[in-house]
Each structure stands twice: as C-alpha cells, then as structure tokens.
Amino acid sequence: MYSKKSVGLSLIVALVFAIAFLCASADMGIERVAAVPNENFRDDFFNPVIVSVEQSNDSPEQGEDVTITAHVTGIVNVTSVTLRYDTTEVAMRLNRGDEKDGYWNATIPGQPACTTLTIYVTARNAVGNSAVYGPHEKHWRDCSPPEIVTVSQDPEEPCGGEPEVITAHVIDNVGVTSVTLTYDRTAVDMSLDSGSATDGIWTATIPAQAACTTLNITIVASDAEGNQDAETHEKHWRDCSPPEVTIISPEEGRTYDTSSVDLIYAVNEPTRWAGYSLDGAENVTLIGNTTLEKLENGPHNLTIYAKDLAGNVGSNTVNFEVFAIAPTISDVKVTPTYALPGESINISADIFDYSGIRWVMAFITKEGEVAWTTWLSGPGGTGGVYTGTWRTMIFTEGGIYNISIRATDTEGNEALMEAPKVEIPIDTEAPVVSDITVSPTPAEPGIPINISAEVGDDLSGVRSVRGIVNREGEDVATVFMSDPDRDGIYTGTWRTMIFTPGGTYNIDIGATDNKGNEALAKAPDVEILEIPVDTEPPNISDIVISPTSAEPGTPIRISAEVRDDLSGVRSVRSIINREGETITTVFMSDPDKDGIYTGTWHTMIYTEGGIYNVDISAIDNRGNEALAEAPDVEIPVDTEGPTISDVTVSPNHGPPGTSINISAHVSDPSGVRWVRAYINKEGETVITIFMSPTGSGEGVYTGTWRTMIYTEAGTYSVDIGATDSRGNDALERNIREIEIIS
Known part of the structure; x- marks a missing residue:
C-alpha cells in the first residue's frame, strides 16, 4: 500500500510534468485533433490526444478496402483505440510506436458504390480517460459507367422527308441521370420511355432530312458520378423518288422527213444508268445524247429510262413519225481538217435509204469553184459507211476548202450535207535552216569535209538542200544534201581533191521548199591548207x-x-x-x-x-x-610422177559377175590429175578403171571392176597408173593379181 503522502507527491510530480509537456507542445506547434474529454475525471485527469487520422484512399472505388490510421499520444499509456462505422465497431491495432506515442489502424471492408459511412475513432488510456475523433463521412465512388445495351432506329432505312426515332436501352448499377442524342451539331435530351433509371428505354426523334443526307449520330449515357458510355452510328436518308426524264427530241407527235432523228434528253438528278427502248425493242444503254439511225417510215414510240444513284427508275415516252424521201446522211467525218499540200484527206459518211443507194460523192470547193470531186465507196444496198480520199497535190493552193456530201438513191432522190471544212495553209515562207556544222574547218587537200544542217518547212515541206562552196566569189562545188533518217537533219560531203588549192572557202546552205520558196544560210568557212610541191616518190x-x-x-x-x-x-x-x-x-x-x-x-x-x-x-x-x-x-620444177602405194583388191578371187574393189594411195607435191587401174590378162589390157579420190582427203583413190557373167576365167594382173598436174606419169605394173574362177 502506498501512503497518502507518497500518492500526493506522485500527483504533484505528474502535474508538473503535464504542464511542462503542454507548454513544450505549444512551443513546438504540434496540431492536435479536438477530442471529447471524459466527463468522469479519475485519478489521472489527462486525456489521450488523437493527433491525426489518415485514410489509405480519400476517394475509394466501389468494393475497395480503406485502412484508417490514427496517431494517438498521451502521458498515460493508451490501452485501446476503436473504430466505429455505421453500426460496426472494431478494435484498432497498434501498428508502430508505443502506447504513449503510437499509430493504430483498422480496415473498413470495401463498400458498394455510392455508400457513405460516418466513422468515429475513440482512444482510451489506462486511467479510463478517452478522446474521440469524429464524426467523419466516408464515401465510396461509383466507377462503373452506364451501358448502352442496344440502339434501334425506326425506320431502319428512312426515305428523304421521313423523321427517324432513335431508341436506346441503357442500364446502370446506380442509375442513369441523362441520355443525350447528338446529330449534326444538334444535341437533344432523350426521354425515359419505359423502365427505370437502372434499366430503361430512352427515345428521341431526329426530324425529317433531305434525301441522300448522312448524319453521324452519337448517344451519350451519364450517371450521377459523371461516368459515361457512348455509341456512334451513321444514319443515311435514302432517295426513294424516281428521277424525272425529259425528252427534248424526238418531239411528241412530230413527223420527221429523215430516217435519222436526234435523241436528246435530260434528267433532273445524277444517274448510274440510262437507256432507251425503241418500238418496244430491248433496252439500249445511253451515254449522253445520240442519234436514232435508219428509222423506217411510219409511226414510232421511244421510251427513255433513267436509274438514279439510289436505284430508283424513272421513264418518259414520246410518239413520233418518220416519212423520209431522200437518203439520210449522218456521221460525216473529215480528217484531217488542217493539212499540208500533198497530204491525203479522208472523208466518210453514213448513208441510208430503204430504196437503196445509187451513188455518193464528195464535192470539194474553194471560193465557190469546184476544185475536186471524189467518189465515196460503200456497201451498197440500203447503205452504210461510205469512204473516199481527197489526195491533195504538193502544188495544191492554200486556202479554205468546203466539202459537200451528195447521195442519190435508186429512185433519184438526192440528199446534200455539208461536211467540216479543210484548211490548207498558204506557204509563202522559205524553209528554216539552223544548226549548221562543217567539219573539219581547217583541212588538208584530199580530206572530206562533212556538212550538216537542220532544215524544216512545216507547210509545204523541204524539196532540196544544197551546200554551195565558193572561193573568191566563184562557185567551186555544189554538195547535194540528203535526210536519210527523215529527222530533218540534212548531210552531205565535199570531197576535196589532193590537188585542191589552199585558201579560204565560203559555204552557203541553200534550201528550197515544195512551193519554190528558197532560204540561204551562211555556214562556217573552210580553210584548205597549202601543201608543199611533192616531187619525191613514196x-x-x-x-x-x-x-x-x-x-x-x-x-x-x-x-x-x-x-x-x-x-x-x-x-x-x-x-x-x-x-x-x-x-x-x-x-x-x-x-x-x-x-x-x-x-x-x-x-x-x-x-x-x-x-x-x-x-x-x-x-x-x-x-x-x-x-x-x-x-x-x-x-620448184616438178619432173617426178606421183607416188603409188598401198594397193589393195577385194576380193582377189571369185566367179564371173563379182565386183572387185580396187584402192591405192597416190600423192604428188604438184597434185594428182588422175589415177587409173589397168586389168590385164596374158599381157593384154582387158579393161581400164578410172579411180576417184575418196572424201577423206588423204590421197586414197578407189574404183570397181564389175566383172560380167561371161568374163573368162583365169588370172588377171592389175597395173596402177597416175598422172600429176605437171603431166608426169607413174605406173606400177603387176602390183596385184585377181583369180576369176569358172
């Protein structure tokens, strides 16, 4: 037991230390959290101090745990710290420090989104005094955005002029606060049509749009936390109206006196296809306006169809009549319409007449006078394409020429149509001479001098080009120049002689076109070097x-x-x-x-x-x-005859009728003229065999004695005779024997 005196002394000492601690705390600037003092003042009247309370996450997401840490101090040991939230109270654990200056923590389990809890922290010391931190609200955020489940459009493919209803099915775990529809630059709030904020059907209407309009529409759903979900769609308003077709030609109810009628039409919008049907026939695709050719006399109906870019088809029909007497002339072509004299002008025309075409002619006139006529040839019958050629001459005058096409049918009816005019330029200009080169310009006598120039005449063409060589005002030579490559580069060569006098030679280029216009251009001079008088032989x-x-x-x-x-x-x-x-x-x-x-x-x-x-x-x-x-x-002088060797007979015996092959090697430096085999019997020559060289080229000569069925039996000797190119002879006697067996 402690005496009253010792207890009193202890209280005095504790009081002194407490006052000193408070003063020191004030001087050090330590912030203290206000705490509710214990009303029951016990022996130790000093309360614990909750210095601070910290949270592991100030703004936790749904389901996220939050750890609460309290910094508690006191003169007297802190015995417990509790955390209370909602109706739950948990003991906090001393995590670090000690009972007089320690950090206590406890964990609040993760809460559903949008949950708000009121929390208190209570600290108690050994003498029963306590301090309380609170109340403090703790909120768990909603981090899940709304979900746009489906978006539907009514109608799915609206026509121009139709409104469009947009319906969105939107869900959210807490509740959708708004759904916005944006199209073009317009934003409208969608209305909750059915369901609830957590699972509802929202609608809005886009006003009618013009055909072929395409809008990008965006739907944005938001909840109370500001979370959003968005979907973007493209909406197109179809063109559901057929195009309007206007037929300009043929005209309704009109009678045409030609079998070719222009087809001219217009459509009020772009098309992907257009075509026509004449008198109920199959459709013919149109690419712009055209001409209806070779129409029979009588009534006709024409329907023109047009399909727009959306696939809508519109049409229009006209009725007209054809009563043609003379032939119909169409598709007249003249090429070229600008030509130089000497060029050919091609003329063609499509001629048609049901009674038959008799003839077609082209009349070429200038200033009212007929300059030329040409027949056009074609298929005959009811007609077709007739062609002809006006071959202008190099001397054809320049000017504007009119061309008329005249066609006559088998009944004598005549049609006339003007064709495109042809212009033949009037040439009064001389050729253009340029890029003249002369090489070499200093040269010795006998050296060829090459001359070249570019000469052109766009109208009548170049007739001739010459290089004119002068010395001291007198013409020395004329070089006629040619254009072998047909590229306008004319070349020629002045072939000086070994005796050409030295000095300076002037060269002029003369060019004449096919109209007689002449140009003269100066070329570089040529210096022919003087050479000494040569009296010495080579x-x-x-x-x-x-x-x-x-x-x-x-x-x-x-x-x-x-x-x-x-x-x-x-x-x-x-x-x-x-x-x-x-x-x-x-x-x-x-x-x-x-x-x-x-x-x-x-x-x-x-x-x-x-x-x-x-x-x-x-x-x-x-x-x-x-x-x-x-x-x-x-x-060398050749006096020796050829050398004969290697004589063979095969076979060397046989019955009459056997062919005996004879060969020998014969050579001579001057060449072998001929080789013969002499067949002898009893000193008399029976037959001479002319031997010829083999193809081997090795001096081997061969021949054949073809015995007859009546050749006498007996022994025959063979002599080989040879003569060279000098006439020298060689003879080898009795060199082989042949036995003919009876």
Missing part, C-alpha cells in the same frame, strides 16, 4: 615475202611499209616477173591504215617452176612512183 621499206619457196598452188603473202608524208600514197602493187616477163600483178591495200600494205599472189597448181622476181611499185597522189625489189620466190 618510201618503200620492210618488204616481207612468205614463203619464198613454195609448191604450185601455194598462196605467197607480200607486205611492205609504204609512206609519203607530202601528198600521201595513192596505190601500191607487187609485180611478179619470170625471165624478164611480167607474169601477174598483185594490188596491195592498207586495211589498218598504218602504212603496212599487204597482198597475196595466189599461185596455181599449174604454175611453172622456176625463180620469180618480185618488185614493189608505189605511186603517191602527185604521180611520183617508187620501185623496190623484193625477195625472189622459187617454185
């Missing part, structure tokens, strides 16, 4: 002859380097001599233009053997000649 060197010893028939190649620096080399020849007489002349050329002249002496198989002298002759462009000796050529 220089001949590096003469090569191969081979220098050859069999008859062997080609002998000859080459030499020949140069002349002043006037140039005109010709080079090889002169072949034997025993002082010229046998042949070989003309030599310089294909690579490098000064090396070559030629070939083609000896013949019968060229006689011996020593041949070769001289090289070279002449320059001034006529100076050089002569140089070349190495001699030896053609």
Whole structure:
C-alpha cells in the first residue's frame, strides 16, 4: 500500500510534468485533433490526444478496402483505440510506436458504390480517460459507367422527308441521370420511355432530312458520378423518288422527213444508268445524247429510262413519225481538217435509204469553184459507211476548202450535207535552216569535209538542200544534201581533191521548199591548207615475202611499209616477173591504215617452176612512183610422177559377175590429175578403171571392176597408173593379181 503522502507527491510530480509537456507542445506547434474529454475525471485527469487520422484512399472505388490510421499520444499509456462505422465497431491495432506515442489502424471492408459511412475513432488510456475523433463521412465512388445495351432506329432505312426515332436501352448499377442524342451539331435530351433509371428505354426523334443526307449520330449515357458510355452510328436518308426524264427530241407527235432523228434528253438528278427502248425493242444503254439511225417510215414510240444513284427508275415516252424521201446522211467525218499540200484527206459518211443507194460523192470547193470531186465507196444496198480520199497535190493552193456530201438513191432522190471544212495553209515562207556544222574547218587537200544542217518547212515541206562552196566569189562545188533518217537533219560531203588549192572557202546552205520558196544560210568557212610541191616518190621499206619457196598452188603473202608524208600514197602493187616477163600483178591495200600494205599472189597448181622476181611499185597522189625489189620466190620444177602405194583388191578371187574393189594411195607435191587401174590378162589390157579420190582427203583413190557373167576365167594382173598436174606419169605394173574362177 502506498501512503497518502507518497500518492500526493506522485500527483504533484505528474502535474508538473503535464504542464511542462503542454507548454513544450505549444512551443513546438504540434496540431492536435479536438477530442471529447471524459466527463468522469479519475485519478489521472489527462486525456489521450488523437493527433491525426489518415485514410489509405480519400476517394475509394466501389468494393475497395480503406485502412484508417490514427496517431494517438498521451502521458498515460493508451490501452485501446476503436473504430466505429455505421453500426460496426472494431478494435484498432497498434501498428508502430508505443502506447504513449503510437499509430493504430483498422480496415473498413470495401463498400458498394455510392455508400457513405460516418466513422468515429475513440482512444482510451489506462486511467479510463478517452478522446474521440469524429464524426467523419466516408464515401465510396461509383466507377462503373452506364451501358448502352442496344440502339434501334425506326425506320431502319428512312426515305428523304421521313423523321427517324432513335431508341436506346441503357442500364446502370446506380442509375442513369441523362441520355443525350447528338446529330449534326444538334444535341437533344432523350426521354425515359419505359423502365427505370437502372434499366430503361430512352427515345428521341431526329426530324425529317433531305434525301441522300448522312448524319453521324452519337448517344451519350451519364450517371450521377459523371461516368459515361457512348455509341456512334451513321444514319443515311435514302432517295426513294424516281428521277424525272425529259425528252427534248424526238418531239411528241412530230413527223420527221429523215430516217435519222436526234435523241436528246435530260434528267433532273445524277444517274448510274440510262437507256432507251425503241418500238418496244430491248433496252439500249445511253451515254449522253445520240442519234436514232435508219428509222423506217411510219409511226414510232421511244421510251427513255433513267436509274438514279439510289436505284430508283424513272421513264418518259414520246410518239413520233418518220416519212423520209431522200437518203439520210449522218456521221460525216473529215480528217484531217488542217493539212499540208500533198497530204491525203479522208472523208466518210453514213448513208441510208430503204430504196437503196445509187451513188455518193464528195464535192470539194474553194471560193465557190469546184476544185475536186471524189467518189465515196460503200456497201451498197440500203447503205452504210461510205469512204473516199481527197489526195491533195504538193502544188495544191492554200486556202479554205468546203466539202459537200451528195447521195442519190435508186429512185433519184438526192440528199446534200455539208461536211467540216479543210484548211490548207498558204506557204509563202522559205524553209528554216539552223544548226549548221562543217567539219573539219581547217583541212588538208584530199580530206572530206562533212556538212550538216537542220532544215524544216512545216507547210509545204523541204524539196532540196544544197551546200554551195565558193572561193573568191566563184562557185567551186555544189554538195547535194540528203535526210536519210527523215529527222530533218540534212548531210552531205565535199570531197576535196589532193590537188585542191589552199585558201579560204565560203559555204552557203541553200534550201528550197515544195512551193519554190528558197532560204540561204551562211555556214562556217573552210580553210584548205597549202601543201608543199611533192616531187619525191613514196618510201618503200620492210618488204616481207612468205614463203619464198613454195609448191604450185601455194598462196605467197607480200607486205611492205609504204609512206609519203607530202601528198600521201595513192596505190601500191607487187609485180611478179619470170625471165624478164611480167607474169601477174598483185594490188596491195592498207586495211589498218598504218602504212603496212599487204597482198597475196595466189599461185596455181599449174604454175611453172622456176625463180620469180618480185618488185614493189608505189605511186603517191602527185604521180611520183617508187620501185623496190623484193625477195625472189622459187617454185620448184616438178619432173617426178606421183607416188603409188598401198594397193589393195577385194576380193582377189571369185566367179564371173563379182565386183572387185580396187584402192591405192597416190600423192604428188604438184597434185594428182588422175589415177587409173589397168586389168590385164596374158599381157593384154582387158579393161581400164578410172579411180576417184575418196572424201577423206588423204590421197586414197578407189574404183570397181564389175566383172560380167561371161568374163573368162583365169588370172588377171592389175597395173596402177597416175598422172600429176605437171603431166608426169607413174605406173606400177603387176602390183596385184585377181583369180576369176569358172
């Protein structure tokens, strides 16, 4: 037991500490939450202090738990802190700190959307004093938007001029506060037609719209929390009215004196298709206005149909009559209508007459005078397309030409129609000469001078182009120029001679068109260089002859380097001599233009053997000649006959009537002229076989002795005789035997 004195002392000490704590708290600026003091003041009269109350989420969503944390202090230990909400009270747990300065928490389970709870926090200490925080309201938000379940439209496909009723089925867990319909730039509130705010049918009406109008409509449903759901649809008002067709031609009740009647119509709106039916026939598609051709005499009815972009079809019908006497002329064409003299003008026309077409002509007139007439040809009968051509001449005068088409039927009725006019321009202008080039402009005598110019004449065309070469006012040469590629570029070449005098030459380009108009244009001058007087012959060197010893028939190649620096080399020849007489002349050329002249002496198989002298002759462009000796050529003298070997007979025996094949190898340097096989019996030649070379080209000659059924039996000897190209003979006697068995 404590004495009264000790208890009193303890109370005094506690009071002193409490006063000191309060003063210190005030000086430190700590905010305290007002708490309701305990009316029953016990021994310890100091209440707990609820410094703060915090929430884990100030604005929780539906179903979300909320943790309440209270900061509680006191001089005396806090023994409990409770949380009360609605009719529920739960003990808060000391989460951190201690009983004199600690944080206590408890959790309120998640609540339905839009729930509001009043909460209190009560703290008690060991002596029974308490402090209360509250009341405080806690609200759970509605985070679920309304749902637009369906949207229906009545009618589904409205026609122009019809109103449209929009119906929306909308649900919400708490309740829809508004549904808005927006179309174009107009917003209207939809009315709750049936059901409730949580599950209701909302309607609004869009006023009638014009056909082909398309509106974007948006429906927005909102709840009390501001949550929204929206749907957007496109609404189109159909064109349900058929188009109006107006027939301008043919006219109702009119009689036409031609079998071709214009079909002209109009429709009051865009169409995807139009067509017509004549006299109840199948529909014919129209692409704009047209002409009804080859109509029979008598009454007709025409119906024109038009389908608009929405598929609506409208029509109109007219009745008219045709009573045509003369032929009908239509679809007249003239091409071209602007032509140069010399060009062809094509004329065509569609002619029709039920009695038959006799003839069609085109009359071409100028200033009232007939310039030309041409027959148009066609299918005959009741008609068709007739064509003809007016072929203008290069000298046809310029001007405007009128063309008339005249058609006559088999009854003599005549029709006349004017065709498009044709303009032929009047040409008084000379050709245009441009882009003149002359190359080379300084040149040595004998060098070709190339001249080119672009010449054009758009009206009558270019007749001729010339390059006129002058020196000191006198014409030296005229170069006729041509346009091989037909591109207007005329070219020609002034071929100067080796003796052309040096100096300055003027060149003019003369061009004449097909109307005789002439143009003259100056071209660049040409400087022909002066060259020294050439009295020296060409220089001949590096003469090569191969081979220098050859069999008859062997080609002998000859080459030499020949140069002349002043006037140039005109010709080079090889002169072949034997025993002082010229046998042949070989003309030599310089294909690579490098000064090396070559030629070939083609000896013949019968060229006689011996020593041949070769001289090289070279002449320059001034006529100076050089002569140089070349190495001699030896053609061996052939006195030997051919060589005969490898003689075979097969078979070498047999009865009469057997064919005996004979072969031999025969060769000779000068060539083999012929080979023969002599068949002998008892020293007398019985038959001679002419042998021919085989295709192998290896000197093998063959022949056949075709014995007869009456050939005598016995032993026959074979001789082979051969002659070469020089006439030398060889004979191999008794080289083989043949036994004919009886």
